[in-house]
Amino acid sequence: MRGSAASVTSRRRVPWLRKHGGAVCLAACFLFVAAAVGWLIQRGLGTFAQPAQPFTLPQVFLGAGLLLLACIAVKLQRERDALLPLKKIAALHALLSKYSRDAIILADLSGHRQYGSASAEDLGWKPEELLTEGSLEMVHSEDRQCAQAIIRELKSGGTDAMLECRIRKNDGEYTWVEASLHVVRDPETGSATGVLGIIRDVSQRKLAEQRLREAYNAVEALSVTDELTGLANRRRFDEYLGTEWLRSIRDRQPLSLLMLDVDKFKAYNDTYGHQRGDSCLKQVAEACLDVVSRPGDLVARFGGEEFVVVLPNTESDGALHVATNICEALRSRKLPHSGNRPGVVTISAGYATLIPHFGKHAPELIEMADQALYKAKSKGRNRVCGSNGTEDLGKETPVSALPKAARNKTV
Secondary structure, eight states: OHHHHHHHHHHHHHHHHHHHHHHHHHHHHHHHHHHHHHHHHHTTOSTTOSSOGGGHHHHHHHHHHHHHHHHHHHHHHHHHHHHHHHHHHHHHHHHHHHHOSSEEEEEETTSOEEEEOGGGGGGTOOHHHHTTSOSSTTBOHHHHHHHHHHHHHHHTTOOEEEEEEEEEOTTSOEEEEEEEEEEEEOTTTOOEEEEEEEEEEOHHHHHHHHHHHHHHHHHHHHHTBOTTTOSBOHHHHHHHHHHHHHHHHHHTOOEEEEEEEETTHHHHHHHHOHHHHHHHHHHHHHHHHHHOOOTTOEEEEEETTEEEEEEETOOHHHHHHHHHHHHHHHHTTOOBOTTSTTSBOOEEEEEEEEOOOTTOOHHHHHHHHHHHHHHHHHTTSSEEEEEOSSSSEEEEEEGGGSOHHHHHOOO
């Protein structure tokens, strides 16, 4: 126990000796010389003996020199004590800048870099190379305007800012970084003297965000797309019809809707099987897309073997021509259907046209087109019927009865 206590005490004394060892040694030398001189004086020996006056001056010089050395030693020790914390701070700063993932860059208000930490090598630049590059030369041209705006804001009185941009590496490639910018001010005057930037490579995070965004878009697309045909599904149709209904109210333009139904599709499935039935529905979807080509039109699968086409800014005559051309496009594919009177797959179509206004709703247009489709099927299928918006249904046209010029006319 005594040995351990003694070792602890000695360890505690070591820092004190390191700190004040020089002054202690000098004081010990001074005391030793003073004692020796006093001993010689008392015995009348040497040059320090009395009353030999010529030897008094060297004694004074010696004492003054020792006193001066003592003052110098104390001054040096104080400077050493003051430099020791600075050395510790410098060593800690070097350690942090070396192993930190963030690059530290200090620049003046003109954009000239004054310091770059060792972590800048993770961004593809050596610290000394950073000092030779211009302020925004490394920033991607598409991000430079945003960076310039943030720098102007900091110069005009801002304090802190965050910036995400792409910077050019030494090999010419670009990488995404996140920069935390802070204005450095003079501690006495408070005026801005520079900008401190803490820069972190966020390329991996950006890549993960991009993949997540792509996955979200893919899921969003699946949520509004019919899996079998690739057309818009019922959800997308309802949203789009509602949007175009409001647009037509604003613009006071007609809005047309087609409803298409594959004739005797249940018999087709019973005869050829469900796989051939799925293939038939895909062919119907392709026939619709072959005819409906305007960017503002929408073809959707309504459910089962029923399809719908939204035709914004289209009169009833235009809706009739589009419906007829879709029917003819499917007939031209000559898909065998022994259970259907023409011997090939055909469709029946109903169309309706309205100029929407407040007080009416989009489901009314769907109901009108559905009534027209019901009439087309009750009249023998393979035909197009229209609704004029009153209790009486409008034009009824068998597909085969239309002139060729009318069948080929598009909107």
